[in-house]
Amino acid sequence: MTRVALYARYSSEGQREASIEDQFRNCEQYSQRENQWTVIYRYFDKAISGATHHRESYQQMLKDAQAACFDVLLVDDLSRLSRDQVETEMVRRRLVYWGIRLIGVSDGIDTAKRGHKVIANFKGMMNEVFLDDLRDKTRRGMVGQVLKGYHGGGRIFGYRLVPQLHPTQRDPYGQPIRVGTRLEIDEAQARWVKWIFEQYADGMSPVKIVEELNRRNVPPPGIAYRRRSTRSPSWCASALYGNVKYGLGMLNNRLYKGEMVWGRSRWEKDPDTKKKRRFLCDERDWIKHKDENLRIVDDQLWECVKQRQESVHDASLAIREKLHANARTGRGPKYLFSGLLTCGQCGYRFVIIDPSRYGCSGWKYRGLSVCTNTIMASRKLIEKILLESIKHDLFTPERIAVFTREASMLLAKRQHEQNLVQNRQPVRLSQVEQEIENLLAAIKAGIVTPRTKHELEKAEAEREVLIRASELGRQRSEEIASFLPNAVDRFKTLLDDLAGALQVHVDRARGILRVLLGEKILLHPTSNGVERFLTAEISGNYAGLVRLATGKNKFGGGQGS
Known part of the structure; x- marks a missing residue:
């Protein structure tokens, strides 16, 4: 059985939700004409431009393709994957490397056929040109509207949008056609x-x-x-x-x-x-x-x-x-807890108010009516107290027990997924080995054609991919087996890495903190009757600790979120 996945997308440029169904139907009809092809996955993104690759289902499809969850990917045409020529070429290369066959039903692209690279590159270029033409035509139309005295933008505070209707023309539903918008x-x-x-x-x-x-x-x-x-x-x-x-x-x-x-x-x-x-x-x-x-x-x-x-x-x-050097313009330095501290009262971020203190951005930039948390705290003091808390209070024996339970569940799930892939790989490897033997036998018998050579090269490349995937699976299994017995020691090693990263690379340290603690640390305004101060609410992200300790995170630091 050949496992098939479908991907469909429509943008907001004159398309509708039924477009997804139309694309799926076209792909399913193609799949039904092939022997033993079964559609097991359907991915779709609604009202999202093909100019961006930040699409939820698109990214999930790529992850599943890399995990060999399907064998063939069907799209109505290559523009559904992307309107960007570079992105289209990169996804084609990835799929070919992962052993996934890509077929564009309407435009005739099939990565299993010779010469598909030329066609795919040409289609990618045409899709990008389409976007450029669409932008130029849209701008030309907007210029025409503005020159006629209509409004060419969005809402503006102080004005209302007033639709301008054609006096005689009607749309298919009998309503007056909207010819423009004026401001009032x-x-x-x-x-x-x-x-x-x-x-x-x-x-x-x-x-x-x-x-x-x-x-x-x-x-x-x-x-x-x-x-x-x-x-x-x-x-x-x-x-x-x-x-x-x-x-x-x-x-x-x-x-x-x-x-x-x-x-x-x-x-x-x-x-x-x-x-x-x-x-x-x-x-x-x-x-x-x-x-x-x-x-x-x-x-x-x-x-x-x-x-x-x-x-x-x-x-x-x-x-x-x-002030010279002390006067800063533009973006400032990236501090350790920037982007993680959140006001527990209003939900806005704590930001650097002055060179040495954090304060609530809700109060600072929106006023007391939005947030009354006016407490400002020393940046160095916050870093010192929170780091000490992470090292000594956050992962106590009781919480380590919770961590071990969470880690066991996460690793068991990962092991199960890996086993499913590994169980399929030997069968496919055996099939590929037999295909290679048959092709070699044909060559020895004198049956030498360009297609024979192409099929032999393709089979040998697939064998290499399967062998590497099998070795990688064994390595991951060994990592999983050795992780839990040394979980506490590994956590202490991570804290040592954090201390070292603070000395040389704040971004990397912030990446470690983000995975250890999650996306935010809540700071609550508190008073004891004599003075006001901040109390921090932090919690361990145990799944993140597993990813760190097993090397599955790239310490993606950055400024804020």
């Missing part, structure tokens, strides 16, 4: 826009402004957005001061003075990190026009705000020039 001042929000400008011009800082807005329960700009977080949205200072250069932030939005600017910046993806970065476009390409109907603040108030921004900027420059 929302008086309830506009008064707060003007209030923000007035307060800043009078000398109030953005932090104090948002603190007052949150205290008065003024709905923030993102109140109507679709949110994944269950935390109630609130005002943040960065929504006000933004970035003057890119025109970001309420205090820099020229629309409030009746001047629309479109096409100021663009996004480009970094080829190494795959993260998008904003770039400023040539000012000659910006689209500008005046619309007094959209004015909320007058020119005098606008100029007062700009003058104060300039004075604040000049004062900051003067301070930096005097």
Whole structure:
């Protein structure tokens, strides 16, 4: 029996959820035409662009492919895997190396056939060109809408979106066709826009402004957005001061003075990190026009705000020039517990408030109405106390017993999965050995064709993969067998590694802590009647300890989460 997996994806560009069913049906029909092909896995990602590889089902499919959970992967066409040419080529290479046959049903790509590399690379290039064309066409259409006077962006605080309907044309459901969207001042929000400008011009800082807005329960700009977080949205200072250069932030939005600017910046993806970065476009390409109907603040108030921004900027420059090396701009150093400390009262991160102390970002940047935890603690003191607690209090004999139980369950599961793979490997290895013998016998009998040579090379390559996989399985089994008897000693070794990493590589130490402790350490404001202080709530991540001790973690440090 040949085990078959299906992968389907649709993005949001004019597609619908039924597209997944259509792709699966096409792949299943192909599978039914083959002998003894059985579909055992179905992976799909809904409404996710093929330009990104950060897709949950896509990543799970790759993990299962590496674990040899199936033999053939069917996709409707290669663009379902990725619209990125480099990613498409990398996934094709991975699947071939893992011994997984990749078939694109609609575009005729089959990695078992000779010459598939040329076709796959050509299709990958065409898929990437499709994305470029789609971006250009989308921008062209948006430019056309903006030139007609329609709105070419999303929601803006202070305005409401008003659909513009065609007077005569109807869609298939009999409803008027939407030809564009115009902005209209929302008086309830506009008064707060003007209030923000007035307060800043009078000398109030953005932090104090948002603190007052949150205290008065003024709905923030993102109140109507679709949110994944269950935390109630609130005002943040960065929504006000933004970035003057890119025109970001309420205090820099020229629309409030009746001047629309479109096409100021663009996004480009970094080829190494795959993260998008904003770039400023040539000012000659910006689209500008005046619309007094959209004015909320007058020119005098606008100029007062700009003058104060300039004075604040000049004062900051003067301070930096005097402080020299002690004045930091941009991203600061990565401290040991950065990204792990969380306020137990509001749920926001503890961040570096000044060069030597941690404080709650909810209080610092959103005000007392969001969080009253104003306690700041020395960074060095926090590091010293928490490290001592990890070494002496966290993994006590009682908790080590819990760890041993958790480890036993995790390792037993891993052993079971490994056994399933190992049990299939000898059977397949025997089949491949027989295929090689038959091909050699055919060659000795004088049956030598290009296909014979290709099949022999393919069989020998598969034999090497199976042999290496079998050896790796035995090594993992030995690791599992030797782990539990020495669990406590291994944990102490990890703590020694942590101490060593602190001396030379903070990122690696933070990676160890993240796996040992999980994603957060809660800091609760506490009082004994005389003074206020913070108490830390930490818990051991025993599954993470197993991964560390067996070498299955790469210490993925980083700044925050």
